[in-house]
Amino acid sequence: MIGRALPRVLVVGSLATVGAVGSAGVALAGTPDTWTKETPMPMLEVLGIYAGIPIGLFALITLLVLTPSLIRGSRVQPGVSWSGQPEWFGDRPDAEQSAEADRTEQSTGGPEGTTGTGRGGAGGQW
């Protein structure tokens, strides 16, 4: 069995090697002399294609991303001092009930929590 298979493998292997070398020879061959010679592309055109088009696409995409926020134009800029009146949304402090509510808070507050009142949350600066 092995005696018949070995020559077959050798034949196939040698054929493959010849094919590979042959095709490499074709790939390495230069442009035939009979072909008309193209003049080299001007540097400006090369830069236009390989640099101009990507940069243009970057600019277009950036513009498309920024346009909605530019149109919306949030007037409040963080860092600008807030000279207007404080704004409340949702429930706001009630002067009459605050004292009673605070006492309730103190009484229901468990031992857990950093401030001793059981309040939680998080905070930070930007």
Added chain:
Amino acid sequence: MASGDTLSARERADIERAVRIAEQLSGLSFSVYVGPAEAPARAYAEGLHAELVAPARSVLVMVDPGQRQLEIVTGTEARRFLHDTDCQLVVLAMRSAFADGDLVGGLVSGVQQLGDHARHPRTVHTDEP
């Protein structure tokens, strides 16, 4: 461009809507304060929170655009559903929005996230005495 210290009617409406949705989702009471805060900001925010109608069930988001300060305060009961780690995540998200100059967008999405985190199933038996 206006002077940059007031919210437009549409921005107010956006924040109010976010607060309402968060309250409906979580069953907690949400408040947002935008304005100057006295230092230390954390103590000032807790003071504001204590003055709310029902502090135990309230969540306060305080933003001082001038000092770039942000505080989230949760009451004793609200804290059971809105853990401090959730608040820290929301603070991170809001800070990055604020740093990008989007105060209202950061507030709206922050309140939405808080409401989403505080969402809890209605318990039938354990809430009853």
